[in-house]
Amino acid sequence: MNDQDIKTFQVAFDCDARAVGKMRCEMDVRLLYPEKIQWEFASDEYSFHGGDGTAPLPIAYFMAGLTSCLMTQFRAFAKRLKVKIKDVNIHCECEWEAVQIGREPYESSPKSISMDLIVESDSTLDEIKKVIEAAKKGCFIEQMMNKQNEIKHRLKVGDNWIIV
Amino acid sequence: MNDQDIKTFQVAFDCDARAVGKMRCEMDVRLLYPEKIQWEFASDEYSFHGGDGTAPLPIAYFMAGLTSCLMTQFRAFAKRLKVKIKDVNIHCECEWEAVQIGREPYESSPKSISMDLIVESDSTLDEIKKVIEAAKKGCFIEQMMNKQNEIKHRLKVGDNWIIV
Numbered sequence: 001m002n003d004q005d006i007k008t009f010q011v012a013f014d015c016d017a018r019a020v021g022k023m024r025c026e027m028d029v030r031l032l033y034p035e036k037i038q039w040e041f042a043s044d045e046y047s048f049h050g051g052d053g054t055a056p057l058p059i060a061y062f063m064a065g066l067t068s069c070l071m072t073q074f075r076a077f078a079k080r081l082k083v084k085i086k087d088v089n090i091h092c093e094c095e096w097e098a099v100q101i102g103r104e105p106y107e108s109s110p111k112s113i114s115m116d117l118i119v120e121s122d123s124t125l126d127e128i129k130k131v132i133e134a135a136k137k138g139c140f141i142e143q144m145m146n147k148q149n150e151i152k153h154r155l156k157v158g159d160n161w162i163i164v
Numbered sequence: 165m166n167d168q169d170i171k172t173f174q175v176a177f178d179c180d181a182r183a184v185g186k187m188r189c190e191m192d193v194r195l196l197y198p199e200k201i202q203w204e205f206a207s208d209e210y211s212f213h214g215g216d217g218t219a220p221l222p223i224a225y226f227m228a229g230l231t232s233c234l235m236t237q238f239r240a241f242a243k244r245l246k247v248k249i250k251d252v253n254i255h256c257e258c259e260w261e262a263v264q265i266g267r268e269p270y271e272s273s274p275k276s277i278s279m280d281l282i283v284e285s286d287s288t289l290d291e292i293k294k295v296i297e298a299a300k301k302g303c304f305i306e307q308m309m310n311k312q313n314e315i316k317h318r319l320k321v322g323d324n325w326i327i328v
Contacts, residue, residue, distance in 0.1 A: 164281070
């Protein structure tokens with residue numbers, strides 16, 4: 001293989017979510033390709049938002065996904081770049097603000113996302129920075145946060161789907 | 165209370181992630197405010213990415229968070245807007261593309277995000293569309309995806325933190 005060969009691959013996931021109980025949400029999440037794997041998840045709200053607290057909050061899953069995605073790519077790319085790492089810890093923090101007028105549903109907006117890494121390694125600072133840079137570019141979730149995405153919403157009306 | 169009163173509230177989560185085994189990542193996720201709640205999560209990779217498959221993939225958590233966040237706000241705001249809903253199902257699908265040159269770490273980029281809703285209700289189409297619109301604006305994760313975020317990365321070097 002030529003070192004300059006360019007390979008492209010696609011990754012797709014889907015999730016089917018069902019409304020259960022007061023605010024509980026049960027989900028089947030599937031990796032569709034390049035491999036096929038399926039998992040079950042459940043979220044719930046706590047009493048302050050009308051739920052029964054039977055499962056983690058939706059945003060807790062988001063936090064776990066965002067943080068573990070960077071961690072995974074950091075470890076995978078350290079190996080690929082042959083930078084020896086003894087240990088790594090990541091602290092991620094996300095803040096949002098929500099605004100509510102009278103009794104209207106509130107509107108939310110993100111305020112900050114930060115990732116603090118503690119890396120134990122005998123490698124040089126430049127080598128570690130190179131791994132972090134590769135992990136940021138390879139992290140599927142960070143790359144999604146780094147751009148403005150268009151989320152397409154459709155509603156089924158009779159036998160048809162309409163854009164909403 | 166005056167209906168035009170404007171209230172603002174902050175929401176913050178954090179996550180501490182530790183590298184375990186080959187590619188396993190163990191996490192403590194905390195809601196910091198307005199309430200304090202904590203959960204434990206673990207992610208892993210499967211053999212095709214050098215892991216042992218002991219826990220879901222990082223992106224699976226992201227999918228669960230994104231889908232359940234919209235589901236939760238849909239149900240919460242249907243109640244607040246007094247729109248009766250018998251049942252709701254959401255199908256979410258996300259695609260990415262990754263590009264790799266030779267043996268370099270690959271770079272990933274998002275391709276599409278879609279949300280298909282099936283709502284069982286005797287309410288009018290306009291009422292249901294109003295709830296979906298409110299849910300989209302209230303969903304903390306969708307609102308994060310709708311804008312270009314700046315993710316701050318820091319690395320601990322000795323006793324100091326440097327921007328990376």
